[in-house]
Amino acid sequence: MDRAELVELLSPEGLRLLDSIGEWDAKADVVKTVAALRKQGHAPGLVAAVLSQARLRAKGRAKFGEFASRMLFTEPGLEQATRLNVAALHAGRFARAGIAHVADLGCGIGGDALALAAIELEVTAADADEVTAAIAAYNLTPFPQATVLHARAEEVALGGIGGAWLDPARRVTSGGSTRRLADASDYSPPLDFAFGLSERLPVGVKLGPGTDRGVIPAGAEAQWVSVDGDVVELAVWLGALARPGVGRAALVIRGGAAHELTAPADSPDEPVGELGAYVYEPDGGVIRARLIGDLARSLDARMLSDGIAYLTGDRLVETPFARAFRVLERLPADERQLRRELASRGVGTLEIKKRGVDVDPAALRTRLKLSGGASATIILTREAGRHIALLVERAD
The missing domain is CATH 3.40.50.150 (Vaccinia Virus protein VP39)
Structure with missing residues (x-):
């Protein structure tokens, strides 16, 4: 937005027009809306500025809730x-x-x-x-x-x-x-x-x-x-x-x-241990703050592998700082065997979570040629340095 556009927008006509637009409809025919506003006698620059603000107000609801409906925005702002x-x-x-x-x-x-x-x-x-x-x-x-x-x-x-x-x-x-x-x-x-x-x-x-x-x-x-x-x-x-x-x-x-x-400072990680009945995925904030070790100790959990932000434990502990998954079964890490295992279960919808492995989940999902009515979640990661695939379900 430049200065001239802002001046138009902040005019009495501009603010009245913006308030009259109502809630932005992303599915509406923009060309038809522009034509209607132009037919009412509004200048092209003003119409463009008002519609841009209506769109930004709708987008701004994610950050500002109802307050967005009376605010003005720039895209980078x-x-x-x-x-x-x-x-x-x-x-x-x-x-x-x-x-x-x-x-x-x-x-x-x-x-x-x-x-x-x-x-x-x-x-x-x-x-x-x-x-x-x-x-x-x-x-x-x-x-x-x-x-x-x-x-x-x-x-x-x-x-x-x-x-x-x-x-x-x-x-x-x-x-x-x-x-x-x-x-x-x-x-x-x-x-x-x-x-x-x-x-x-x-x-x-x-x-x-x-x-x-x-x-x-x-x-x-x-x-x-x-x-x-x-x-x-x-x-x-x-x-x-x-x-x-x-x-x-x-x-x-x-x-x-x-x-x-x-x-007080970054917390030391817990030692690596055997896979337990549960896998915990720490929240990104905990990972960024390097407090995974403190979280592990609060959950009576251990690292699944060095340098990978997955924890594992033998009992479920409720926490806001991690997502918990119940381990149902180990699956073959080999892609061809994994495809056969998922096909045998009729899995057509697959959530893929991964850390510590060089895998593109979208590309892998295509290669697995999924079909069927069942849904599943797998975790692809390493256990003590070795690649593993785990069939899991959300426990929280």
């Missing part, structure tokens, strides 16, 4: 925006630390600033992109204690501000396409600036979950956040926002409930 339930947890941490005024530097479309303002914290939000800053200002209109600046993070005066939240831009848009920045040193603002602020005030920094762990400052709390099985971020907390004795944390949100596994 929505992609990088924090989910509202996660942003609420960020805001709660600032509140518990007694910080009443927070600078949201690199605020994007304002997702985290919304959560901060919603619990009545004063917010000074800033973004280097003029259009993005304007959209954040629109989204924060209901909160008089929120101020939005069009400014680079490094330019914001921090006098009187008690803490800062930074979400460095990790993508760059050029020629209508957006690409992810691979090198953390290219982020905006740079990580050196973001982490350096902790010498002046408590700081939280949002990064991608796959960020090189080597950039995490010594003494920081690194918290990987997973939502319904999807690892969505790495939050690095410094100063008063970091919890004493917590160097690594896996925050797992499932079905709206939050659970957390914490430790």
